[in-house]
Amino acid sequence: MLNLLDIEQGLCSELDFDANKAKQVTDKIQEFFTISELRIQNASADEILDILSVLTSFKENFVSEGKWETLVHDCLEIIRQDLYASAFESIFIFSGISHVALIVKNLNEKMPSLESFLLTLNNILCENLNNYMNTVDYEEFLKINNFEFIYGLSGTLRYILDFHCNKKMDNAAKKILKYFVKRSREKVINEHKILGWHYYPLPHESQYLPIDTKNGLINYGISHGMAGPLMTMSLAYSKGVEVEGLKEAIDGLFAEYHKSAFYFDNIIHWPGRITFEQYIGEKEILQLPRQMSWCYGSLGVLRAMYLAAVYTSNDKNKNFVLQELKKIARIDKDDYMLSLPSICHGFAGTVAVMEEMYNDTKSDIFLNVAKQHMIDTIDYILGADYQYYEPKREKRVYLYNYIEGYTGMFQIIKSFVTRGDNSHKKQLLII
Numbered sequence: 001m002l003n004l005l006d007i008e009q010g011l012c013s014e015l016d017f018d019a020n021k022a023k024q025v026t027d028k029i030q031e032f033f034t035i036s037e038l039r040i041q042n043a044s045a046d047e048i049l050d051i052l053s054v055l056t057s058f059k060e061n062f063v064s065e066g067k068w069e070t071l072v073h074d075c076l077e078i079i080r081q082d083l084y085a086s087a088f089e090s091i092f093i094f095s096g097i098s099h100v101a102l103i104v105k106n107l108n109e110k111m112p113s114l115e116s117f118l119l120t121l122n123n124i125l126c127e128n129l130n131n132y133m134n135t136v137d138y139e140e141f142l143k144i145n146n147f148e149f150i151y152g153l154s155g156t157l158r159y160i161l162d163f164h165c166n167k168k169m170d171n172a173a174k175k176i177l178k179y180f181v182k183r184s185r186e187k188v189i190n191e192h193k194i195l196g197w198h199y200y201p202l203p204h205e206s207q208y209l210p211i212d213t214k215n216g217l218i219n220y221g222i223s224h225g226m227a228g229p230l231m232t233m234s235l236a237y238s239k240g241v242e243v244e245g246l247k248e249a250i251d252g253l254f255a256e257y258h259k260s261a262f263y264f265d266n267i268i269h270w271p272g273r274i275t276f277e278q279y280i281g282e283k284e285i286l287q288l289p290r291q292m293s294w295c296y297g298s299l300g301v302l303r304a305m306y307l308a309a310v311y312t313s314n315d316k317n318k319n320f321v322l323q324e325l326k327k328i329a330r331i332d333k334d335d336y337m338l339s340l341p342s343i344c345h346g347f348a349g350t351v352a353v354m355e356e357m358y359n360d361t362k363s364d365i366f367l368n369v370a371k372q373h374m375i376d377t378i379d380y381i382l383g384a385d386y387q388y389y390e391p392k393r394e395k396r397v398y399l400y401n402y403i404e405g406y407t408g409m410f411q412i413i414k415s416f417v418t419r420g421d422n423s424h425k426k427q428l429l430i431i
Contacts, residue, residue, distance in 0.1 A: 001033055002026075002061040010417030015375055024382055029410055033058070035399070040074050045087040046095050047400040048078050049103050050407040056107045057411045057424055072111065079104075083124075091132055093155025093427065094403075097125045102159050106423045122163060126172045129156065133175060145199040145219065147183060147229050149429050154228030158429060161232065164239050177236055177243040180229050184249035189215065192280045195256060197226045215276035220260060222300035222429060223344070223403075225273075226253055231429055234308035250308065254317055257305060262287045267331060268324045272296045292336040294349030294428060295403075298328060303353045303430045306360075325357060329365045333372055341380035343428065344403040347373040348412045355416055356430050374416055377409055402427055 004026035011022040036051050043051060052075040055068065062068035079100060082088060090096035101121040108114040133141075149155045157176045163169035185196045198216050205224075206213045219225030230253040237246055261268050262285075269290050277283040294300040302321050309317035340346030354370035357363070384397070398405035402424075415422045425431045 001037075001063065001067065002030055002058065003063050004029060004061055006061070006418050007414060010419075011378075014417045015371055015378075021382075025378055025413070028381055029058075029413075032399075032406060032410065037071060039400075040071065040078070043078070043400070045079075045082040048075050048082070049099055050400040050402055050405070051075055052079070052107065053103050053402060053424060053427075054407045054411055056103070056110060057414055057421065059110050069111075072107070076114075076117075089128075090151075091125060091128050091153075091156050092151050093159060094150045096151075096156075097121065097128055098156045098159045101125055102426060105159075105162070106426075109423070122166070122169060125156070125160070126168050129172050129175065133179065142183065142196075143200050143216075144202060145205075145217075145224065147180060147197065147226075148219070148224040149228035150223050152224075152228065153179070154232045154429070157232040158235070158426065161235055161239060161241070164236075164241055170241065173236060173241055174243055177233060177241065177246060180233055181243060181245040181249045183229075184245075184252050189276060192276075194218075194276065194279060197229070197253075197256075198276065198279070209273070211273075211275055213275060217273050217275060218279050219273045220257070220270040220301060221272060221296040222304050223295035225296075226256070227301050227304035228429060229253065230257070230308050231304040231311075234311035238311035247312070250312060254305070254308070254314070257301065264289045267327060267335075268298055268302070270298065270301055289335070289337070291338060291345065292328060292350060293338065293345045294353060294430075295344045298324070299350060299353045300430075302328075303356065306357070307430070310360075322361070326363070326365055329354070329369045333376075336373075338373075338376075340397065341377045341384075341409060342397055342401075342404045343408045343412065347376040347380070348409045349403075349428075351377060351412055351416060352425055352428055353430055356422075356425070359422075370416065374413070378413065381406070381409065 008022040008026050011017040011025055012019065040051060052072065055072055055075065059068055088097045088100050091098055093099055093102065101118065104114055104118050104121055108118050146152050147154060153176045157173060160169050160173045164173055183196045186193050187196050189198065195218060198218055200216045201213050220227065222228060230250065233246060233250050237250060261270055264287060271285050272290060274285055275283065278285045291297045292299050302325050305317060306321040309321060336350060338346050338350065341348060343349040343352060350373040351370045354366045358366040358370060400407050402408040411424045414420060422431060
């Protein structure tokens, strides 16, 4: 079905694989696409988006363009049906209408006939965003975590900003940014001043936390925390989207990240999620090393800070981030404390961040780390059986899941070893 010679050659040249090992990797990719072809008609809405994403990335590898187009059209037809069935009611960048629009936008680069469908999706997104933000109790809206990247407004904003020259999309961006500026202002809880980004977790988050969250949380991660607004507000600023108080909100988040950072063995960390009591100093924040993961680790936070510094022409913050990332790049691989291969909590996430740092700086220290973790990602794939339909939750590796599964890992492998299209990484807020 696929000609993967470019990937085999890339594995040999970039990672020093012998021809036999490189062929084992591409055999795994071939197997994945064979399974996926059979899976399409029975796939869930989210699975279809992941299949379409990986089909987009591997278009040039299909021996038959007609075969590729047939699979893509099958996926698009199911997505249209899912849209009519309201399968993507939320606006978010994962499992929402922004997710659909981003996947179709990337596909449209290789299949321009989708332009009108993409425009329709953008119109639906703007309408749904207005409904989402206009029909809520605003005071309650200010109390929850609706600003994060994965299931919040930062992911939606990141997508919208690619169309900021369109008046309707520009207005949508400004609507989110005005809310972020309002959210950035300090508030008072139990007679204590606290960040406006403080929130009360919903049951789906608090049930998994081993801490008392009744007085709320502060979240520093890139996936579910304040790093999302920091990066997206800065990107908007760089694009000239004018909203009163935007720069002050950005500067406030930079200040908070500097204030809350701590060092363990001279390596920077952030505390992930902390409670209200920890933030005001009534309870201790355990300053222990954390995984160097994309989602909550220093790598994801620092990448967001780096982009924010570039977008706001802040050389001081940019140089600070570069210094800290180079220190991380020099630590032993085991000190990253990673055990999973996937993007969110694993090796592939390190590859994604470090590769982008290399692309931006051309510093080999980042490329070398990316190579080490790329090998770990591939070694896991070669030793694992695909969990076809019912992946075990405890393994946290799914067949169709960009940040926690094979669809993400295969796209990271391809873009890394071929130095090819990396637009799929917009699902990570690192480009």
